[in-house]
Amino acid sequence: MAERLNVNPTRMNLTALKKRLKTATRGHKLMKDKRDELMKEFLELARENGRLREAVEQRLTGMYQNFSIASAVMSREIMEESLMIPKQGVVLDVGNKNIMSVNVPVFSFETTASDAGDIYPYGYASTSGELDNAISGLTDIFPLLLELAAKEKEVQLIAAELEKTRRRVNALEYVMIPQLQVTIKYIQMKLDENERGNQTRLMKVKDMMIAEAIEERRSNM
């Protein structure tokens, strides 16, 4: 049973509380709708996120294999030297997307390398073919990595919002609204009780007045 609010049982408070109950009920309904919609969106995204992560993890493992082969064939110095100055840059732009009033970033990127051969930041003389494989593999994975970053952030942000909304819905449903209902009922009963008390008092007074009048009449006779 919900705790009743500590207010004086007056007609004014009753009206105010009734208004609050109406707002709370309406808010609860809206929040619930928001929660349901977010949940629908979220589950879809989370599933996608899982799939994407699996794909990225798998392909990255392959890429690391290529790299370790390359580093086995080449000396460490040469390998580091050849990767020292990247030819390709990435220009990343962050946009905005609004999902149920949650702002999530959208990443769009452009690589500055103009043609496909430009991804290798070294001459071919001192490096091995394995390194080429590794680098081109990484270039292939890169868009996936970015997509994963965007998805994962989106999932995290929506999860936070969903948690908040869920809590609000529950607070309204199980605390706020029952509390208001109980208090309203209490005030109404109290007011009714006062009304009845008044009525009986009036009747009593009337009886007394009649009795007095009869008494007076009798003594005058």
Next chain:
Amino acid sequence: MYRIGIIGDRESVLGFKAVGLEVFTCDQADEARKILRKIGKEDFAIIYVTEILAEQISEEIDKYKDERIPAIIAIPGKEGPSGSGMRNVSKAVERAVGADILFGGGK
């Protein structure tokens, strides 16, 4: 104009330089924490962290969880996927729904 960074041990992150990421090499969790704190304030939109380091500095990473930017993403290092990245996803589901209903108990 935003930048993309990656934090991890030398061998894991070496190649990422070639695709235009900014590479921060470090092996210790303390170092990683320091780097993350520093570049978290700069204009990095995405920061990749190898799973092993990410696990060690998860409290630091959690601070950015509710920010729009930067997105801090754990990726497997050269040791292969440890499953902690996947766990993060199911943790998000748990946070949102109250129970992990998608990935079967964080496995």
